[in-house]
Amino acid sequence: MTADYQDYSLFLRFFEHFSNAGIEGIDPADPLMVEIDELLETNNQLFYIADVILLDIQFISKRVTDMFGIERDKVKAGFFLTTTHPDDLGRHHILRAKLISIAQELYIKKEGRRIISSNFRARQSDGSYKNFLYSSNLFYSKVPYESVFLILVITDISM
Secondary structure (H helix, E strand, C coil), rough: CCCCCCCCHHHHHHHHHCCCCCCCCCCCCHHCCCHHHHHHHCCCEEEEEEECCCCCCEEEECHHHHHHHCCCHHHHHHHHHHECCCCCCHHHHHHHHHHHHHHHHHHHHHCCCCEEEEEEECCCCCEEEEEEEEEEEEEEECCCCCEEEEEEEEEECCC
């Protein structure tokens, strides 16, 4: 499998395309969703979009089931923190606190975007651990409502 690394533009297109219509009722056959699913499969990735101010996951890709052994509707805010290897947990808490702090800064300024990344080992459904790169794109938006959103792309880098 050859990785196809791209920037966040495809995920931003997803956000722009579905944020007005509603992320809840996304058709898996939508051409944009098909394109994203193919990219995620190729790169062994998943992504989700969250409202960081409300700490609410708006959407998570179906790859979460393949990569973490959990159904999409069972993933709640904090799930990935609970799978983190005990030796990486301190760094993961620091990253999470930093993400929330940056989101609050962007919300106060009413503009901006920040990217932050880190890697952590995460527990799999069989109890083993894999290495993952967490790439976070935080951005202020007034659509579909005023908040700071997070596009998180998680890549399996353990191969």
